[in-house]
Amino acid sequence: MSTFNRSKSINQRTLGVGTPRTASFGSPRVKLTSVSHWFRWLVVIGALFPFSIAIAGGYFYLLPSLTQAFQGFGTSKLNDSMEECNLFDGNWVFDESYPLYNASECPFAEQGFNCLGNGRRDEDYLRWRWKPKRCDIPRFNVHGILERLRNKRVVFVGDSMSRTQWESLICFLMTGVEDKNSVYEVNNHNITKRIRFLSVRFNSFNFTVEFFRSVFLVQHVWMPRHVPRRVRSTLKLDKMDDISNQWVNSDILIFNTGHWWVPEKLFETGCYFQVANTIKLGMSIPVAFRMALDTWASWVEKMIDTNRTHVFFRTYEPSHWSEQSHRLCNISDIPISEAGGKDRSVFSDTILEAVKNLTVPITVLHITSMSALRSDAHVGKWNGNPSIPDCSHWCLPGVPDILKSVHLLPVKSAKPRLWSTSSSGVNCEARRIENIWSGLSLSLYLLSFVY
Ligand SMILES: *[C@@H]1O[C@H](CO)[C@@H](O)[C@H](O)[C@H]1NC(C)=O
Ligand SMILES: *[C@@H]1O[C@H](CO)[C@@H](O)[C@H](O)[C@H]1NC(C)=O
Ligand SMILES: *[C@@H]1O[C@H](CO)[C@@H](O)[C@H](O)[C@H]1NC(C)=O
Ligand SMILES: *[C@@H]1O[C@H](CO)[C@@H](O)[C@H](O)[C@H]1NC(C)=O
């Protein structure tokens, strides 16, 4: 349980930043949302399609024919030898060609994440790219991606880490759009921490990129009846969030959760777990988290047409708070070489466990260890309010830009044969794999995150 304790403390501090408890729980109309971070390594567990292959911990390797998958995506630096490449085995390398956009020129990058705009002087943090040891991931081409997304619906669901990801994707895509006024929030809403729904439409390309705030994914209910006094609200572990029906008809659906599953956001605010009609006062957070993910998994199987929708789940993104004080960041100028334990998270482990039982293809983006190395890339004191540093969220541009490419993979169309074997030697037939990656020739930064 030591891992969990560590995560807990990381989380609680995470949540303290910019998301005051009273704000999140103070109003019955505001549902709990979880702030989790995504990326680490992308764990592509998708390969399980009909056969639910025992991937438990197996690694996928990038197939040589990957190059094919990148057709039309700009320069293919991909090494086309037939050697296999473990995308998660790699490191951050300096690349002068980054960043991909200027946050000050993007109306959808919120001020709190615009580190340069808030006075950060060093710029190296903007220029690190993920490099798997045995292959290169090609840089992706914004025009190609915009075309790929034409007529599509991209939906992010989760906490503020998902919102960051949503902003990153929009800002990147906007660099390829000439008429910036053709990109707008459909309800004319401004971005706020607690807003439940944001949808940005790229009018010339007829697609939307949406964000639903659902920090726990399951349903949060205020003041249930006939309960002990200390119970102010409950999380119904067996029921999906009441807005979940709005996530269904999407083409790319990306989840995260984790950062809100901490005592400070739950028990200490009077929020307890509930299963059916029973309040589970003694239930631990890891057990509850697992139940919620199982509810999510059943929901995906029942509600999502995976022929249309490519479903992703991003694992936990670690924060970098100082061990000495909850109010200080422990950040560096360059990526660190040792994750110092942050490369594991009970939340990530549980996500990996929960998707194993799925009979439909899901892609887990296992970004935990990868992002654990980026202690240089947090917002820190450059959030516009230096007295309350933020060691959880990332600067924009920055880490989210690298990670987002992953989401672009699944658009149907191409016929890549991306993965062939797991480390345990299980062969996945190309056909099955196509179901998973169907499409995209992707932009594969993604691949970097394949587990
Ligand atoms: C970003 O854009 C702002 C406003 O246009 C400009 O002042 C700033 O120099 C730009 N920053 C970079 C790094 O290009
Ligand atoms: C591909 O990568 C391997 C391992 O890094 C290297 O030995 C090989 O020369 C590369 N092939 C090409 C065509 O770049
Ligand atoms: C826009 O995309 C939707 C699907 O998201 C499609 O039904 C509609 O026909 C498209 N409109 C145009 C003008 O292409
Ligand atoms: C959004 O923010 C702008 C400037 O900060 C403000 O003028 C506008 O009224 C806000 N819109 C809404 C819908 O709150």
Ligand SMILES: *[C@@H]1O[C@H](CO)[C@@H](O)[C@H](O)[C@H]1NC(C)=O
């Ligand atoms: C998905 O596609 C397969 C093969 O094309 C088909 O057999 C299956 O019925 C489809 N599933 C749904 C839910 O449409």
Ligand SMILES: *[C@@H]1O[C@H](CO)[C@@H](O)[C@H](O)[C@H]1NC(C)=O
């Ligand atoms: C900061 O992080 C490094 C590892 O990256 C660790 O060795 C050190 O103990 C940490 N310092 C504090 C004060 O948390």
Ligand SMILES: *[C@@H]1O[C@H](CO)[C@@H](O)[C@H](O)[C@H]1NC(C)=O
């Ligand atoms: C996963 O599947 C196994 C075998 O069908 C079952 O025993 C187990 O309870 C399932 N786990 C979850 C969390 O659904």
